[in-house]
Amino acid sequence: MIDYTIDWMPENGAELEANMNEAFEKIVEERERGISGYYFLPQDSRMIVEEVEATLLPTQTVQEADTVVVIGIGGSSLGAKALDGVLRSITPEAKRMVFLENPDPVEVSEKLESIDPDKSLFCIISKSGGTIETTTLYKIVLDRFGLRPESEHKERLFVITDEGSILHRYAEEHGIKSYFIPHNVGGRFSVLSAVGMVPLTLAGYKTCDILKGAQQIVKAFFDRQADHILQKGVFYAGHWQDYPMNVLFAYGSFLEDFAKWYVQLWGESLGKIDAQGERVGLTPLGHIGSVDQHSFLQLIMEGPRDKTVTFLKVEHFPTEITIPDISLKHIEKNDYINGHSLGELLDGECEATWESIRSQGVPTDGIVLDRISEENLGELILYYELLTSVAGATLGIDTYNQPGVELGKKILVKKFH
Template identity: 45%
Template sequence: MLTFNQFFDKNAEIRHLAHPSKKAMDNVFEMITKEREAKKSGYYELPFEQKAIKDAQNYIQKNQNLLETIKNLVIIGIGGSSLGLKAIEGILCHLPSRKDIGLIFLEHTDPIEIQKSLFGLKMEDSLFCIISKSGTTIETSSLMKYVIKRYNLLKSAQSKAHLVCITDEDSPLHFLAKEHKIAVLTIAKNIGGRFSVLSSVGILPLMLLGYDVQKFLQGAAEFEKRFFERKEEHLLKKAIFLAKNRDRFPINILFSYSSAFRDFNAWYVQLWGESLGKLDIYGKKVGLTPIGLIGSIDQHSFLQLITQGLMDKTVTFISLNRAKYSEPKIPDMKLKYLESTDFVNGTSFAKLLNLQQIATMETIQTEGIPTDHIEIDELCEASAGRLIIYFELLTSCVGTIFNINSYDQPGVEFGKIRLREMF
């Protein structure tokens, strides 16, 4: 269960902007509905499909003997091919169903990081999962070549079994996998990487790790269904507020009060930044700048800037219902010279973190900074699915108001072309 609270109207100057007209909300809803029906992006369909689950089940059944020996799952991919999976793993890794399998991400061309990630790794007890829409992303293809050479993975049918690819239908990577008889799962071409975690990109690895992927998709499906039934109007209100105030509040902060959201923040930063930083249909540059923070750590690094720096930011808080986390507690211990800290003695760390979040939120609201709050009752597969689809839908709604294509990334492609020219 997720609870959404918006406090945009606590700022007297912008209170009237926090309540868009019914006509404005109807217009945005109509645009997003048409986009979904036109299948501009395939992510809308993913929560309701069973293709990814069936493909993963078939793969696991065919490779059951091998998978029983796997101790390490190595994900080779970058950006949308890895960030979504990392986000869900970070949120769910505490669950008892999580198998005792090491999860390693090869996503960086930093030579030090490559050596560190693969140190002591043996092919015999590892599965290398290559995730790329095309396979031609230079980081992914280079890292793939490296592990193939290092572990001699194309030597035989036995070694090839330690490889699996997830890619677009009829992509270069798909053709490569079929030619070498490497296991391959495909996704639709109209599903962008940063919107792909509900596809095989996320489903196969999550299933291999022991998570209930059916509940993951179910959580996303329930929220999306409610949104298109006009039962989650807060999302439309927020999208309109952020889009219409983009010049006044160009920076959007996600302040997550649990280290479990560290990788989720990184996924949000890519989703928001890469989707919304575009040229609109009139050739004007538009966009919103995402920042991900972790509470209470970043209260000591970024809060000063939020409260007394330029008033150009909105803040979304994410927190957990702390009632289920009564342990551990701060010892009722008095230490000479540290008497000023005794007021928290005997309190659970969960309660301390919760009160720190409330104090920070109220401090920010007092300064007139627009805020909203997402409270999660329990970290589980269903709530993770709801959280993913919420931010994807919010991104799409803002993109439609901006009159942009939220699903391409031409600016990134320019960099790729320049890199090729340099070589």
């Protein structure tokens, strides 16, 4: 179960309601016209999961593997990485996942050293099929481990891409198993497609439960039983000039990759030029409490009032550590925490920081998971995707394109020609 809290009060109830209805109608139209297909992934991806479970998991190659290597970047890896980072604490038996993303020679070398190719499965993921980082790292993997796609090694290779892409044509030529991303699902919205479901299912996660949680929030949203998403998205977009930044304080180190996924989702979706030629956008900032509040809280409290703050926390951790009843000379002032758990300390820090920020008139809201579970994570993913769509619809932009990233790609090509 997830509890959603909004602390600010609407300035005009009638106007807010009208804006929420308008945003909702736009999202319904997007779904009906097929502008974006992520709304259907919680149902459609079950077939993919069931196929992987029936045809791949029983094979000797998968049974003997202890590592799933994901070769992809951005939307092709961040979602699966976020789910792996959170769910591993309750799924210790899952296969190790290694993500080859950034063409950083030091990091790539270290990760390659940790991979046993005879006990690994390799998922090559690129929606376009031609992502330079992905194809380059794939070449390095083939060369490093002597993998030959035309041989029995192809049983360890899985391609996830758009149907008909150049990567799909490559996979077809070598008989490599391919899974497809719906054409109307962009990379940053694709974690619940084959992009995330195939590698996570191969790793041993309960992906059907992830999809179940996602489907619950989709149904609630379109049944108008989750209007807090509309209220929040309309507020963010309607006040973006006053509050152009949203700070996500996630209380748990295991949420670090989720925060990075959120940053990509918002940054690439909501920073656009609108129909009137105006530059609009919401800047996402992902932080981990309590670590980052020691460096960022001062700016929120006494810096410019141009930020909203979202608190994301888990009520019950899968493991706990009790703080010993030890009194240290000269440091006795901290003895009040003795006998409590680290989870209680982290939760207390979250509540104290939340209260202090709220007391300064900063718009805050909260997302509280009762526990770490597949269903909760599926719901959380879809919640943020819906929130992004509502904000984009209110801003009057195309939430799903990313023209601003194309120029750099063109310049890169010229540099190597």
